[in-house]
Amino acid sequence: MKTNTNYKESVEQAIANPKLSKALHLFGDAYLIARENAYRGLDFEQMRTELSDIKEEVRLNRKELLAEFIKNAEAAGSKVFLAKNTKEANDYVIKLAKSKDAKLIAKSKSMVSEEAHFNKAVQAHGIRAAETDLGEWIIQLAGQRPSHMVMPAIHMFKEEVAELFSKEAGKTLTPEIKTLVDHARTRLRQEYFDADIGLTGANFLVANTGGIGLVTNEGNARLCATLPKVHVVFASIHKLVRNIEDAIKITRLLPRNATGQLLTSYVTWIKGCVPCDGEQKEQHIVLIDGGREALYESKACRDALKCIQCGACANVCPVYQTVGGHVFGSIYISAIGVILTAFYEGLDKAKDITRACIGCRSCVAVCPSKIDLEEIILHLRNEVTKEYGMGVIKNVAFKAVMKNRGLFHSMVRAASKLQRPVTHKNRKEGEPRIIRHLPLHFLDRDFTEWRDLPSIAPKSFRDQFDTIPQTLFNPDYKVGFFVGCGADFVYPEVGVSLIKVLNSLNVEVVFPKGQNCCGIPALYSGDTETGLDLAKQSVEAFTEAEVDYVLSICPTCTMAVKRDFVDRLADHPQWAAKARELSAKTMDASAFLENVLGASQKLASTTTDQSVTYHDSCHLKRGSNVYKEPRALLKSTGITVKEMKNSDRCCGFGGTYSFLSHPQISKQITADKVSAIEATGVKTVAMDCPGCMIMLKGAVGKANESIRCVHTIELLAEAIDNNKK
Amino acid sequence: MANQHLEQFIEVAKRVGAEVLQLEDLEAAAKYISSVASGTTLVPETPLAVKHNLRSLLAAEDVEVFSGNFREAGHVPAGGVTFCNFCMADSGTVVLESTDESIRLATTLPETHFVIVDPEKILEDNLAAVTPMTQMHTGSDPKFVAYITGPSRTADIERVLTIGCHGPRELHILLVNNVSSDLMEN
Numbered sequence: 001m002k003t004n005t006n007y008k009e010s011v012e013q014a015i016a017n018p019k020l021s022k023a024l025h026l027f028g029d030a031y032l033i034a035r036e037n038a039y040r041g042l043d044f045e046q047m048r049t050e051l052s053d054i055k056e057e058v059r060l061n062r063k064e065l066l067a068e069f070i071k072n073a074e075a076a077g078s079k080v081f082l083a084k085n086t087k088e089a090n091d092y093v094i095k096l097a098k099s100k101d102a103k104l105i106a107k108s109k110s111m112v113s114e115e116a117h118f119n120k121a122v123q124a125h126g127i128r129a130a131e132t133d134l135g136e137w138i139i140q141l142a143g144q145r146p147s148h149m150v151m152p153a154i155h156m157f158k159e160e161v162a163e164l165f166s167k168e169a170g171k172t173l174t175p176e177i178k179t180l181v182d183h184a185r186t187r188l189r190q191e192y193f194d195a196d197i198g199l200t201g202a203n204f205l206v207a208n209t210g211g212i213g214l215v216t217n218e219g220n221a222r223l224c225a226t227l228p229k230v231h232v233v234f235a236s237i238h239k240l241v242r243n244i245e246d247a248i249k250i251t252r253l254l255p256r257n258a259t260g261q262l263l264t265s266y267v268t269w270i271k272g273c274v275p276c277d278g279e280q281k282e283q284h285i286v287l288i289d290g291g292r293e294a295l296y297e298s299k300a301c302r303d304a305l306k307c308i309q310c311g312a313c314a315n316v317c318p319v320y321q322t323v324g325g326h327v328f329g330s331i332y333i334s335a336i337g338v339i340l341t342a343f344y345e346g347l348d349k350a351k352d353i354t355r356a357c358i359g360c361r362s363c364v365a366v367c368p369s370k371i372d373l374e375e376i377i378l379h380l381r382n383e384v385t386k387e388y389g390m391g392v393i394k395n396v397a398f399k400a401v402m403k404n405r406g407l408f409h410s411m412v413r414a415a416s417k418l419q420r421p422v423t424h425k426n427r428k429e430g431e432p433r434i435i436r437h438l439p440l441h442f443l444d445r446d447f448t449e450w451r452d453l454p455s456i457a458p459k460s461f462r463d464q465f466d467t468i469p470q471t472l473f474n475p476d477y478k479v480g481f482f483v484g485c486g487a488d489f490v491y492p493e494v495g496v497s498l499i500k501v502l503n504s505l506n507v508e509v510v511f512p513k514g515q516n517c518c519g520i521p522a523l524y525s526g527d528t529e530t531g532l533d534l535a536k537q538s539v540e541a542f543t544e545a546e547v548d549y550v551l552s553i554c555p556t557c558t559m560a561v562k563r564d565f566v567d568r569l570a571d572h573p574q575w576a577a578k579a580r581e582l583s584a585k586t587m588d589a590s591a592f593l594e595n596v597l598g599a600s601q602k603l604a605s606t607t608t609d610q611s612v613t614y615h616d617s618c619h620l621k622r623g624s625n626v627y628k629e630p631r632a633l634l635k636s637t638g639i640t641v642k643e644m645k646n647s648d649r650c651c652g653f654g655g656t657y658s659f660l661s662h663p664q665i666s667k668q669i670t671a672d673k674v675s676a677i678e679a680t681g682v683k684t685v686a687m688d689c690p691g692c693m694i695m696l697k698g699a700v701g702k703a704n705e706s707i708r709c710v711h712t713i714e715l716l717a718e719a720i721d722n723n724k725k
Numbered sequence: 726m727a728n729q730h731l732e733q734f735i736e737v738a739k740r741v742g743a744e745v746l747q748l749e750d751l752e753a754a755a756k757y758i759s760s761v762a763s764g765t766t767l768v769p770e771t772p773l774a775v776k777h778n779l780r781s782l783l784a785a786e787d788v789e790v791f792s793g794n795f796r797e798a799g800h801v802p803a804g805g806v807t808f809c810n811f812c813m814a815d816s817g818t819v820v821l822e823s824t825d826e827s828i829r830l831a832t833t834l835p836e837t838h839f840v841i842v843d844p845e846k847i848l849e850d851n852l853a854a855v856t857p858m859t860q861m862h863t864g865s866d867p868k869f870v871a872y873i874t875g876p877s878r879t880a881d882i883e884r885v886l887t888i889g890c891h892g893p894r895e896l897h898i899l900l901v902n903n904v905s906s907d908l909m910e911n
């Protein structure tokens with residue numbers, strides 16, 4: 001695989017090569033199991049909060065800690081060099097090597113040396129850098145860059161490795177993993193003995209001892225630090241920790257989160273110039289800024305420096321699993337790679353990959369440093385849009401149309417008349433028609449090839465609301481319904497069902513007409529201005545309505561109201577308080593039913609005798625931590641919930657992601673979901689998100705027409721109807 | 726009194742690929758090592774090794790104890806025998822203060838590393854190790870401390886766990902009572 005000269009092409013190439021994607025899926029599944037076992041009996045949330053706090057302290061006191069580290073390291077005999085950038089770092093080592101007449105540097109893994117293109121830099125001066133980490137050696141032989149931070153050669157297969165090794169060794173090696181590892185063991189052992197300099201990275205720079213910590217499995221770092229006379233530590237400044245205790249706490253998370261190990265084979269703590277062949281070793285510590293200070297200064301992105309490079313954000317990322325690290329990343333890959341690329345290599349280099357994230361928040365859920373990666377990526381996407389624009393279609397759609405509520409809604413009405421829907425064969429009574437042919441002719445041609453697109457409902461929810469009778473005497477609560485575009489224009493029947501369910505539990509529903517789109521589609525495309533405007537419209541409408549709670553049946557809308565409205569309006573004095581107030585009383589309908597009303601007790605005794613599998617929407621589970629509630633509600637009606645594999649893996653929707661920016665990646669992610677659903681053998685899949693419904697109804701419809709996709713609220717309404725009969 | 730973490734330590738260390746044996750005394754340990762290692766064996770002259778005459782005990786069992794600079798014992802000697810400072814039960818880890826280069830060579834180069842552990846030295850977990858680790862690092866003397874958990878391993882080719890990449894292929898933990906309970910010595 002070549003480096004990305006053309007991003008689009010590289011995406012297509014990756015998708016055309018399903019072998020890698022398959023391997024990454026298998027790995028991702030095995031990883032989740034190993035990780036779960038490794039954390040058994042421990043409180044991950046508590047541990048990662050502590051780690052995040054440790055790293056926050058480091059950021060605040062980094063100047064003092066750096067000075068303390070240098071003082072202690074020098075006291076133990078180390079020479080410390082502060083490099084502003086990677087070039088200065090390389091130059092320092094080159095000069096050192098020349099002064100020793102060194103010809104060979106044995107290297108263990110150092111990501112910042114990848115960033116520095118260290119091997120190439122020293123080679124230009126006649127110095128050979130020998131990678132000794134097995135994965136790094138493989139990609140060095142192949143002339144590539146790592147595609148994963150923990151397993152650099154994860155994209156290669158044993159046959160390819162055998163070919164590389166055979167070529168280097170001048171003899172044929174069989175593609176057996178054991179044989180290949182043995183060969184590397186023997187071959188590289190020579191390098192440690194021959195090397196003039198050993199170079200290692202550092203996982204920790206311990207301020208109060210002046211020592212470093214290395215977390216490894218193979219044992220090459222120990223050899224690199226022991227055999228050669230000179231030891232160079234190549235490390236970036238954000239690896240500082242206050243003391244051994246903090247470093248040890250990180251070792252409790254790092255291996256568990258990286259590979260599901262309780263501890264790696266080796267954790268090595270080195271301070272100063274230890275004895276070496278009867279003398280004292282010479283140790284040089286090169287501390288590299290390389291854009292970190294600038295990143296620390298960025299309020300929106302600085303949390304990225306809390307990263308401990310466990311690689312987990314890649315392991316669980318559906319985009320990474322689909323296209324691999326060479327496409328979704330640069331030197332650093334996947335979620336963290338998007339951010340670091342923008343800072344270390346420039347926004348221009350990160351432009352495409354900021355848009356490649358589908359926003360599923362799986363990375364956020366597993367990050368041991370509690371970094372909100374998805375939010376930072378979103379921020380960067382806005383920066384990219386400011387810098388490079390958003391594309392004509394989105395510009396017209398968001399700026400000219402959506403901001404103007406009247407225009408937006410009348411255009412939708414007009415569109416519903418213009419489209420000529422083709423009726424879906426197995427359409428249930430009342431289920432909206434699905435179009436096979438797209439009225440929006442400006443989109444990609446292969447657009448409807450693998451999924452049907454929903455048609456716009458003949459009558460939107462907002463046009464139906466007034467006609468729905470609610471006869472409640474003295475209701476327990478009055479709730480406002482934040483309908484969201486999906487339920488308003490595509491699936492209004494979900495809103496109708498919600499009213500039925502809530503009324504049956506003595507809750508009155510009001511619908512403030514001034515509400516508009518939550519703004520996420522605009523925001524996720526990088527259009528903050530439209531996002532701000534839309535937030536104001538809805539805050540106004542719901543503040544005036546004076547309700548006890550605000551409910552949504554779309555978890556993305558819930559997240560927008562709860563989190564983004566508050567953020568967007570924080571600096572607008574006349575809006576900030578109102579936005580916070582609205583945020584506090586907004587929740588998903590399932591959460592309200594279960595946690596406020598205790599509905600699973602009240603719905604019990606209904607007798608729906610059917611099996612359902614449940615798809616966890618990204619924003620519901622990882623945005624609002626709601627996943628038990630819908631299951632409890634479904635079960636209370638007599639439904640059997642049969643779990644699918646990876647029920648909380650993204651469905652591939654991601655709003656405009658699946659329509660405009662990355663339909664090909666989306667397609668692959670959706671295919672995984674469809675097969676997980678099919679494998680349950682169940683004929684109904686329930687979910688709590690109109691976005692997922694658009695995606696899954698469309699794709700399942702093409703793949704297997706007998707499977708029904710339905711919102712949880714609709715099933716509850718049906719159960720209530722059954723009961724009345 | 727039996728160490729309350731002993732059982733967990735044995736179980737976890739085995740799970741991560743170490744051989745673990747409970748032996749009567751150092752003579753029995755020497756016999757065992759002799760039965761497993763054939764070839765050049767590196768035995769650093771640490772305070773505990775000297776105190777317990779480890780080299781002589783091994784030589785008496787016909788172990789080929791290497792005398793001289795360990796750098797000249799070949800690229801891959803057959804064995805290395807050391808004591809340890811302390812262990813951590815929750816991860817099955819042995820900890821060796823290895824500032825003395827001979828300890829580092831004896832634990833990185835050989836095919837098999839034998840480590841003699843007094844069960845008294847088993848701590849609950851790595852949090853319990855914070856105190857002795859901090860103690861070891863006080864002052865400005867150069868220091869090299871190694872945590873060792875099972876044999877060397879890699880998963881770099883097709884994510885398949887493979888033992889014996891660059892460090893010892895085998896780690897044998899020999900539990901022997903009354904060797905030392907001082908966490909600062911090995």
Ligand code: SF4
Binds near residue numbers: 335
């Ligand atoms: S939010 Fe989802 S798609 Fe985006 S980087 Fe994280 S895991 Fe990948």
Ligand code: SF4
Binds near residue numbers: 307310312313
């Ligand atoms: S961002 Fe978090 S999950 Fe990703 S590599 Fe860094 S620490 Fe691990």
